[in-house]
Amino acid sequence: MSNATAIPYVLQDDYVAVVLDGKTHQATKGQATFKQLHRALERGDWSRIPKLVDLSAQLAERTHGKVTVNSGGVFYRNQKVDNSLSAKILELIEHGQSVVSWLRFMDNLYQQEDVNTVNRIYDWVNAGRYAITSDGCIVGYKVVDANYKDKHTHKVDNHIGARPLMARSEVDPSEYTECSRGYHVCVRGYIGSFYSHGNHIMVVKVNPADVVASPLGFGHRKFRCWTYEVFAEVGIEEISNLVSDTADAAIMMQPLIEVPDCRFDIIKKVKALPTVKRLLRRGKMTAASFTKASTERLVGWLRKFSQMDIAPSKSKLFDNPLRFAREAAGLTMGQVRAAAGMELQEVYNAERCVKPSQEVIDRILIAIAKLQGNDDIGEAGVSYPRPTLSRAVAPADDDEEEWDDGYDG
Helix, strand or coil: CCCCCCCCEEECCCEEEEEECCEEEEEECCCCCHHHHHHHHHHCCHHHHHHHHHHHHHHCCEEECCEEEECCEEEECCEEECCHHHHHHHHHHHCCCCCHHHHHHHHHHCCCCCHHHHHHHHHHHHHHCCCECCCCCEEEEEEECCCCECCCCCCCECCCCCEEECCHHHCCCCCCCCCCCCEEEECHHHHHHCCCCCCEEEEEEECHHHEEECCHHHCCCEEEECECEEEEEECHHHHCCCCCHHHHHHHCCCCEEECCCCHHHHHHHHHCCHHHHHHHHCCCCCHHHHHHCCHHHHHHHHHHHHHHHCCCCCCHHHCCCHHHHHHHCCCCHHHHHHHHCCCHHHHHHHHHCCCCCHHHHHHHHHHHHHHCCCCCCCCCCEEECCCCEEECCCCCCCCHHHHCCCCCC
């Protein structure tokens, strides 16, 4: 029992009330803090009561998308969620930690079409120690061949910026099948099982709504999905330096920056950046700065100043992929319509709606893959589109005023 001063209270099986600073705070059975308050009052743990009352107030302020956290607990579409994920969110709030990423993760996760998968994904994400991005996606890794193609079919593009796609219906949903159809993604610690000299290690992000299965035989260290976004490349020596979930997630906070092939286009892109425009207006950069600079230096400026001026771009994982997939394959809507057995208007509507049904997505992706000559849809799938991208370097600490002497040299 605490030695702190006793607090006036009412304690019933389904109701508690406490008086703090002349104000009455109430909780009923079923609310997130009820059990904790009830137990603290029973034990006379008076020092804990104000903290639990504060927690109840905090819970009234959290929401994202269709997920709401209040004094009653965690809710999705006004239905209470009582599982290990909701417990994780409440625990983080109680300890004063940010829950934004996890609220977004839950919002994404509950758009899963398979209810059974929804109930399992957080548990194996937690067991495999996957990191979560700020937009609620899963950070994973993939080893690809020397040409940035998958190691199984050597057909699927995995350059930075690519979003491979295959029909979800073609991904093996069984947790008891270890190596089977679908795109495979693994945790950092499992890379050594697949890596060999000449391979590339790609950092990818996966929307939890797009995950299909995580084989039990691998201890949830890898999983299968129907689409993902390739975000960055890391060297084998960098993997050992990424020692925490925070390091994983930090990779995803860097924007992807398109680097044109033509020097003229690079200069044009650099000059268009707000920071560079300010430097030009103040005379800290001149036209001579660009004519004297090497292409390598121009690219460096592009990366540095882009990092200052742009936020991380919205992930392709939240976009309707159908139009981009068709155009990347060089196909017309008429060709896809015929292969999919659909009306032209149906294909048109599917490409332009915000979120087509998974059945329609699968039907069109299967048609595109077949038109590309990929008869075994479960093995290859399609990718779209691959711009020339470079992962940005972390922003330097240099202040704008320190750049007086560098640009004309």
